[in-house]
Amino acid sequence: MAEQDAQTADQGAKVSGGVRPLTTALKTLELLNFFSNQSSPTRLADVARENGLSRATAYQRLITLVEAGWLDQDTNGAYRLTMFATRLAAAALEQADLGTRVEPVLGRLANRINETVSLAVIDRGLPCIVARVEVNTPLRAEQRIGTFLSLDGSASGRVLCAFAQEHALEHLRAGAHSLPSEETMQKVREDGFAVSSGYTHSGVIGLAVPVFDAHQKIVAAVSLVQPEGRFDLALTKAPMIEAATEISTLLQGTKDRK
Known part of the structure; x- marks a missing residue:
């Protein structure tokens, strides 16, 4: 099984003030770290394989990040980080x-x-x-x-x-x-x-x-x-x-x- 369901994974999540973080969100955000280490756009099959995910799960997380503005696709359909990341980096340095x-x-x-x-x-x-x-x-x-x-x-x-x-x-x-x-x-x-x-x-x-x-x-x-x-x-x-x-x-x- 490529991954645990959200309920099982939540059992291992940290608790802060009695509130657990959203494990599904954490797992989706993990892909941002994956893309930060890529030197070129990456196709769905490669994202799934290198992260130990099913193609369906990988695709759901990818389109979530696309919708949020973190990723887009090139003309060949491969995924890549958008320039939105640079805005946050600049804000981090400023703050x-x-x-x-x-x-x-x-x-x-x-x-x-x-x-x-x-x-x-x-x-x-x-x-x-x-x-x-x-x-x-x-x-x-x-x-x-x-x-x-x-x-x-x-x-x-x-x-x-x-x-x-x-x-x-x-x-x-x-x-x-x-x-x-x-x-x-x-x-x-x-x-x-x-x-x-x-x-x-x-x-x-x-x-x-x-x-x-x-x-x-x-x-x-x-x-x-x-x-x-x-x-x-x-x-x-x-x-x-x-x-x-x-x-x-x-x-x-x-x-x-x-």
Whole structure:
């Protein structure tokens, strides 16, 4: 049997304030996650097979999502997400901006390594700090939210360039700012992190690791900047990578729901 009926499935549903969620609605919405991982429109038979559904059940859920505006069909009859999804994504970013969402993770990271940490994204062709959590260390680099960094010289810039998709990298190359050398970017890809040159801010060294979305596209970089005398890659690399992975999971919407 491809699936339980709604009454049986409801027995396993969570209860919130004495009210159970609509299991049929949850199962229909699960198809949105399926489509978010497809690179091209998908036909009914493939949707049914890959989700363990009968063709009739798959079709009912698909037309429900079509009627709600989430899916449409191409000229060959295959199903695909509509641009309605982008409207909700934009609204989500507006209602709870990236910095706000990741601040708790950055806070735990800062406390763990006792260093000020930041999150940077590409904005107008340069890395820009959009979130920051400070700790009271004797010496720290002053990089406020909204600070723009170097593509070539900063650790964040090197990570954001190294893991950028080719079309995004070409766009950056066409801009007015110097990019890291191909040798530098290749090393960053191999290492999975970047260390800054130190020449943009004398006496300090930066470390940055990538944050990816659900399609493994880089969206941000978690970074720290330390005085050279305090910099210790062995102590900070693992916590930084763990925090970046947690942020990636959060942004991908795959965090376990309790």
